[in-house]
Amino acid sequence: MFFPLFKTLDLEGFVELVYIPPNNWENPLKTKLRLYLLWPSDGVWNTRELCQIQYGQVIRFTTEDFTAETFQTGVALVYPTSQALPSTLDTLPVEAFWSSRIPEWRCTAGLYNSLAQTSYQSEIFPFPNKASLLTFHPFIQEGDLKNYLVLLNVIKEPRVTESFLEIRDAATLKLRDRIKVFSNSLNCIPLDDYKFSQSDLPIFYIDSMAAIPFGLGVSKGGEMLSLEHTHPPASLVLFGQRNSVQGRIKQKWVSKFGAINGS
Numbered sequence: 001m002f003f004p005l006f007k008t009l010d011l012e013g014f015v016e017l018v019y020i021p022p023n024n025w026e027n028p029l030k031t032k033l034r035l036y037l038l039w040p041s042d043g044v045w046n047t048r049e050l051c052q053i054q055y056g057q058v059i060r061f062t063t064e065d066f067t068a069e070t071f072q073t074g075v076a077l078v079y080p081t082s083q084a085l086p087s088t089l090d091t092l093p094v095e096a097f098w099s100s101r102i103p104e105w106r107c108t109a110g111l112y113n114s115l116a117q118t119s120y121q122s123e124i125f126p127f128p129n130k131a132s133l134l135t136f137h138p139f140i141q142e143g144d145l146k147n148y149l150v151l152l153n154v155i156k157e158p159r160v161t162e163s164f165l166e167i168r169d170a171a172t173l174k175l176r177d178r179i180k181v182f183s184n185s186l187n188c189i190p191l192d193d194y195k196f197s198q199s200d201l202p203i204f205y206i207d208s209m210a211a212i213p214f215g216l217g218v219s220k221g222g223e224m225l226s227l228e229h230t231h232p233p234a235s236l237v238l239f240g241q242r243n244s245v246q247g248r249i250k251q252k253w254v255s256k257f258g259a260i261n262g263s
Contacts, residue, residue, distance in 0.1 A: 001098065001104065001105060001123050001124070001125055002038070002077040002078065002079050002092070002123070002124050002125075002126075002154065003015055003017055003077065003078040003079075003080075003107045003109065003122060003123055003124070004075055004076075004077060004078075004109055004122055004124050004152060004154070005037070005061060005062075005063060005075070005076050005077070005078055005109065006063070006071070006074055006075040006076070006109070006111075006152065006186040007063040007071050007074060007111070007186070008074055008111070008148075008150060008186050008188040008216075009148075009188060009218065010113065011111040011112065011113055011218070011225070012062055012063045012064050012111065012112055012113070013062065013063040013109070013110065013111050013112075014060060014061065014062040014063070014109065014110060014111075014112060014117075014119075015060070015061050015062075015078055015107055015108070015109040015122070016058060016059070016060045016107055016108040016109075017035070017053065017058070017059050017060075017061075017078060017080070017107045018058050018107060018108075019033070019053050019054065019055055019056060019057050019058070019059075019080075020055075020056060021098075021100045021105075022100060022101075022102070022103050022104065022105055022106070023100055023102055023103070026099065026100035026101070026102065027099045027100065028099065028100055029055075029097070029098060029099045029100070030055040031055070031082060032052050032053070032054055032055075033052065033053050033080040033081060033082055033097065034049055034051075034052055034053075034080070034081055034082070034083075034084065034085075035049070035050045035051055035052065035053055035059065035078060035079070035080055036048065036049050036050065036078070036079045036080075036081065036085055037050055037061075037066070037070070037076050037077070037078060037079075038076060038077045038078075038079055038089070038092070039070050039071070039072075039073075039075075039076035039077070040073060040158040040159075040160060040184045041069070041072060041158075043158060043159065044088040044089065044090065044158050045088065045089040045090070045091070045092060045158045046087070046088055047085045047086065047087055047088065047089060049084075049085070050078075053080065061078065062112075073160055073182065073184055073185040073186070074185055074186030074187075074188075075152060075154070075184070075185060075186045077092075077124075077154065078107075079092075079093065080097055081093065081095055081097050082095070082097055083095060089158075090157075090158070091156045091157055091158075092126055092154075092156045104123055105123060106121040106122060106123050107121075107122055107123065108120075108121060108122065109122035110227060111216075111225060111227060112225070113222050113225070114222070115221075115222050115223045116219075116222065116223055116224055116225040117225065118225040118226055118227040119227065120214075120227055120228075120229060124152065124154055124212065126154050126155050126156045127153060127154065127155055127209075127210040127211070128155075128210070129155055129157075130208075131208075131209065131210035132205070132206060132207050132208065132209070132210060132250065133151070133204065133205065133206040133209060133210050133211050133213065134203070134204075134205050134249075134250045134253060134254070135203075135204050135213045135230045136170065136201055136202070136203055136204075136230065137149060137201070137202045137203075137204060137213065137215060137230065138201060139215025139217070139226075139228050140191065140196045140197070140198060140200065140202070140215070141198075141217045141226070142197075142198055143219075144219055144220050144221070145217050145218060145219040145220060145224065146190070146192055146217070146218050146219075146220065147190075147191040147192055147196075147215065147216070147217055148188050148189060148190055148191060148215075148216040148217075148218070149188075149189040149191055149204060149213065149214070149215065149216075150186060150187065150188050150189075150213070150214040150215075150216045150227075151165070151181055151186070151187040151189070151206075151211040151212070151213055151214075152186055152187075152211055152212040152214070153181075153182070153183050153184060153185060153187070153209055153210065153211040153212075154183075154184055155183050155184060158184065159183065159184070160182050160183055160184050160185060161182065161183045162180050162181070162182055162183075163180075163181055163182075163183070163206050163207075163208045163209035164178050164179065164180060164181070164206065164207075164208075165178070165179045165180075165181045165187075165189065165204060165205070165206050166178055166203075166204070166205045166206070166257070167179070167189075167194065167202060167203070167204060168202070168203040168204075168205065168257065169196075169200060169201070169202065169203070170200075170201035170202070170203050171200070171201070172260075173203075173256055173257060173260045174260060175257075175260075176194055176202075177194065181206065181209065181211070183209060187211070188216070203253070205253075205254070205257065207254075212229055213229060213230050214227055214228065214229045215227070215228045215229075215230075232246055
């Protein structure tokens with residue numbers, strides 16, 4: 001598990017890590033931990049030890065604490081561990097440092113400017129290399145603001161590779177655009193150019209990359225920020241094979257895309 005620190009547009013990012021277990025019935029970890037920052041560059045994961053965190057402590061980092069080179073792809077990862085790390089890694093570490101998992105350990109991450117701040121409860125596990133994204137985006141806002149789709153991807157390897165995002169309308173399924181997006185990156189796509197209304201339901205699909213999708217709203221004066229992420233269909237399934245249900249939902253919609261493309 002990693003905790004993302006990201007920036008985009010003219011917004012800075014922050015992460016607040018709270019060293020308190022998410023429940024009181026599993027065995028809590030109370031030892032001092034090292035906090036590292038990891039970011040992809042030149043084909044490796046670079047690491048930098050930031051500090052140590054004590055049980056019960058809250059620590060905040062912002063993108064302003066680091067150089068711009070750290071955020072060439074828009075994202076870096078905070079990683080708590082009991083072990084010292086080398087200065088570079090060929091793959092993300094896999095040490096299970098938390099001893100409680102129900103619910104998952106979380107931090108608060110988000111974006112801010114001089115007038116406003118927005119956040120969500122965040123943690124991220126690396127996505128598999130062979131994965132896809134299908135999300136429906138009901139967060140288009142009207143008024144004196146700009147709308148963006150933000151896609152956060154992290155994989156174990158430090159490479160930054162491209163995939164293609166398809167933008168469709170749920171009513172017609174017709175392809176509205178096809179845009180490059182990248183792994184180990186925070187991808188930000190302006191949505192107002194497509195003139196979706198509040199009654200429209202945009203569909204976003206990537207056949208070769210998974211990501212956490214966010215709707216980002218920024219008022220033109222900067223005094224309002226909003227950040228909302230959609231949840232995968234498996235999170236709505238209580239019983240049975242949750243991932244299988246999600247796969248069937250994806251397959252159904254993607255087959256419809258193919259039928260539209262062929263017509």
